[in-house]
Amino acid sequence: MYSQAPYPVRVEWGRRGAREAAERGDIVIVVDVLSFSSTVVTALHAGCEIFPYPPHLDGKAYAEQVGGEYILGRSEAAKFGKATLSPVSFNSSLKGKKFVLTSLNGAFCTWIADKVPALLIGSLLNAEGSAQAANTLRERLKADITVVPCGEQWSDPADHEDTLRPSIEDYLGAGAILSWLDGEKSPEAQVCIGAFQSSKHKLSELIWESGSGRELRARGFEADVIHCGRLNAFATVPLLSENKFIHAHEKFIFLNE
Template sequence: MLYHSPYICNVEWGLRGAREAAERGDIIIIVDVLSFSSTVVTALSHGAVIYPYPPHLNGKQFAEQIDAEFILGRAEAAKLNKPTLSPISYSQEHANKKYVLSSLNGAMCTWAVSKVPALLIGSLLNASSVSSVVNQLRMQLNANITVVPCGEQWNDVRENENSLRPSIEDYLGAGAILSKLDGEKSPESDVCIGAFQHAKQKISEIIWECESGRELRNRGYEEDVRHCSRLDVFQTIPLLKSDHFVSVQL
């Protein structure tokens, strides 16, 4: 039985939460701070065209079909001087070029629930801007809103264990967005906003030291963590249109 939230603004975790929101017909904001959401926002700000694609399907074949470049892993792409899941690997030279971007969390959630009234990408980088656009869309579409912090995946998941690892960077990104959304908030949303407001003044330090931040830093991607921890530095608002993102103007 489908549960309809009595609140305008909601928060749901991961792939299962995204599906719940999609079945309700909500406007969905996908939040994957380290790094899918931040990468999409940054790439679109430089004019790149991004196609999200799930990792369990053949992304290389899809890229060939649409005459796009398939995004490789960070280490492999860096050796070839190509754009990666790292947001700082994008620049103006990638403008108007098409890329297929795959990830376990953000891209997977996006692909799985693409048939909704509107699906947007949010991060700390564009929190206020994406909220402004979604406030307008809600009035146009007469739909509720669900912000989906994607979280991470545990390694070596054992039988009967849940693979989702909630991550504070996505929770704080969701809180930043929810804090600017209009309409009655669910209790879960209120707590998420409270977490962001408490952490706002030291958010870069918190993300630097959190588990996901340490993981990236230990792999040599300190600049990714710094970049993704910045608040409201872009007005780029990625909106899924068919199978790729377009940038909505405020």
């Protein structure tokens, strides 16, 4: 059976990868560069409270339950000047507000793996910081690490076709994080690191011209693509705790008590 089991640091794709990691009890780093991960990092950096929620459940009802605002789609929210899945819609003016954030990829993978020992959100924006947080947690929790690039979903799959579309932005984001993780890497993780190392001098260009980047640009969200392509712009590392994201350092303080 296919397995990266001999190695303590692995990379697995999408929802299936998130489930496999959760069943093993790994520390999980969810990577959805365009845009769930980048949005969560940016929102938490701005002082917001983010509650991830899968798209197949009633996010509006859940928002009422937690006293937060349900985030609308990019285009709809932009008309009303509201926060959205677009990371650049979050700034310090929203500090202290609660939001329920759903997405087909990052939020779904988070929901699948929400019972793991620790779940972090990683992106290009916080690649080194998320790896350092995972290294600390791994030492304290004695658990392996799986980085989960979420990929995208094909909009019109035919019968018997997979819906997962692997995306270079998530692969490069995963490779960046893996490059700062301690421990022996699986061959899959090593190749992912190699992709990042060979591309890091032109990350923003590659993200800009990627299929996902071109899709967002065509919809008028060029600023998102530019923002999400920045390497290590933030030290903020979101960690899932009681259904919302907190700063990972808060968990470290708790573990020291």
